[in-house]
Amino acid sequence: MQHKVLDTSGILRTSLDFSDSxxxxxNSVLQELQDENARIAIESAIKSGSVVxxxxxxxxxxxxxxxxxxxxxxxxxxxxxxxxIALALERNLIIVTDDYGIQNVASLLGLSYETVSQEGxxxxxxxxxxCKACNSxxxxxxxxxxxxxxxxxxxxxxx
Numbered sequence: 001m002q003h004k005v006l007d008t009s010g011i012l013r014t015s016l017d018f019s020d021s022x023x024x025x026x027n028s029v030l031q032e033l034q035d036e037n038a039r040i041a042i043e044s045a046i047k048s049g050s051v052v053x054x055x056x057x058x059x060x061x062x063x064x065x066x067x068x069x070x071x072x073x074x075x076x077x078x079x080x081x082x083x084x085i086a087l088a089l090e091r092n093l094i095i096v097t098d099d100y101g102i103q104n105v106a107s108l109l110g111l112s113y114e115t116v117s118q119e120g121x122x123x124x125x126x127x128x129x130x131c132k133a134c135n136s137x138x139x140x141x142x143x144x145x146x147x148x149x150x151x152x153x154x155x156x157x158x159x
Contacts, residue, residue: 002021002094003021003022003023003024003091003092003093003094004021004022004023004024004093004094004095004096004114005023005024005025005026005084005087005088005091005093005094005095005096006023006024006025006029006051006084006096006097007029007080007081007084007095007096007097007099007102008029008032008033008080009097009098009099009116010096010097010098010116011025011029011033011038011041011042012033012035012038022050022052023045023050023051023052023096024051024052024053024054024087024091024093025042025051025052025053026053026054026055026056026080026083026084026087027053027055028055028079028080028083029080029083029084030042030053032080054087054091055083055087056083056086056087056089056090057086057090060086060087060089060090061082061083061086063086063089063109064082064085064086064089064105064109065082067085067105067108067109068082068085068101068105070108070126071104071105071108071126071127072126072127072128072129072139072154073101073104073105073127076101076127077101077102077105081099081101081102084097084102085102085105085106085109085111088106088111089109089111093111094111094112094113094114095111095112095113095114096113096114096115096116097113097114097115097116098115098116103115126156126157127154127155127156127157128154128155128156128157129142129152129153129154131145131147131148131150131152131153132150132153133145133148133150134147134148134150136148138152
């Protein structure tokens, strides 16, 4: 039986049958759950042992952040997203998510993922920031161009 980690969308966009696998969530996912029915279902699954709440170690959080910097997703991923990927990396879990940023970083790290309600990413990409005014490119998530001061845009380039 393969173990899986759920992000918030993986909980909200599907009716999970917790008997088909062992599921993990992080404390940050639990805190994000605002939907009362989903929260009740998860809390019941936690009590029955079908869902385990774990947080990743700092070492794996750092590894995920470095990978997210490489893909250019670091500015778009939430701390919860990073927690989920890090826990999957640490425990060799399948990630259940519709989030393309999570899928992109997971792909770079060699992690498996399953989607819930939409297709997954077609290919891994590297995001860069660029200036439409002067065509300067930046690898970080800056907001404004150092050269001309214009607002930067995000675009993908192949990895």
